[in-house]
Amino acid sequence: MATKNQNLSEYDKNSIPNAKQFRFGIVVSEWNENITGNLYKGAFDTLVEHGVLPQNIVIWHVPGSYELIYGSKKMQDQLVDAVIAIGCVIQGETKHFDFVCDAVSQGIKDLNVKSETPVIFCVLTDNTMQQSIDRAGGKHGNKGVEAAVAAIKMAVLRKNA
Numbered sequence: 001m002a003t004k005n006q007n008l009s010e011y012d013k014n015s016i017p018n019a020k021q022f023r024f025g026i027v028v029s030e031w032n033e034n035i036t037g038n039l040y041k042g043a044f045d046t047l048v049e050h051g052v053l054p055q056n057i058v059i060w061h062v063p064g065s066y067e068l069i070y071g072s073k074k075m076q077d078q079l080v081d082a083v084i085a086i087g088c089v090i091q092g093e094t095k096h097f098d099f100v101c102d103a104v105s106q107g108i109k110d111l112n113v114k115s116e117t118p119v120i121f122c123v124l125t126d127n128t129m130q131q132s133i134d135r136a137g138g139k140h141g142n143k144g145v146e147a148a149v150a151a152i153k154m155a156v157l158r159k160n161a
């Protein structure tokens with residue numbers, strides 16, 4: 001298990017530069033909103049902790065994780081330095097889980113390839129709700145925190161590249 005010896009919220013805070021100069025877009029799926037809401041809070045709070053001005057964080061909501069692709073594509077046009085795509089996909093009775101997860105991961109990958117604005121993949125793809133709870137502020141930390149740190153690092157890389 002990838003998180004067995006790693007907490008998603010733990011990182012070297014001194015290694016993160018002040019991010020006051022940057023603007024970020026966050027696109028949040030409404031499916032499993034008890035989870036995505038916690039992921040969003042973790043991401044928002046981490047961005048602000050590292051100097052991002054709240055007025056420089058744009059948040060949009062989309063119906064489900066599949067719509068994160070289109071929402072993130074349109075968010076890239078909002079003059080932001082990076083986008084965070086937040087979703088939670090949980091296995092149901094059918095293969096729909098596989099198709100949604102594959103589509104979202106490939107779609108966000110394509111956005112990173114085709115655009116100059118990085119999109120961070122903050123999408124939980126879990127077998128159970130408990131696994132999601134554990135990764136959205138539970139025993140394995142908050143993936144939203146991890147995503148915000150990645151977003152700041154990629155905004156810096158984009159600026160310097």
Ligand SMILES: Nc1c(NC[C@H](O)[C@H](O)[C@H](O)CO)[nH]c(=O)[nH]c1=O
Pocket residue numbers: 029031032063064065066067087088089090091092100
């Ligand atoms: N089952 C989950 C979904 N399903 C909905 C899709 O994401 C999409 O909105 C629908 O197929 C219409 O295009 N979405 C999640 O984010 N999480 C799930 O567990």
Ligand SMILES: CC(=O)[C@@H](O)COP(=O)(O)O
Pocket residue numbers: 089090091092093094095096097098100
């Ligand atoms: C990921 C999904 O779309 C899934 O939760 C839907 O549930 P089911 O496979 O039982 O229709």
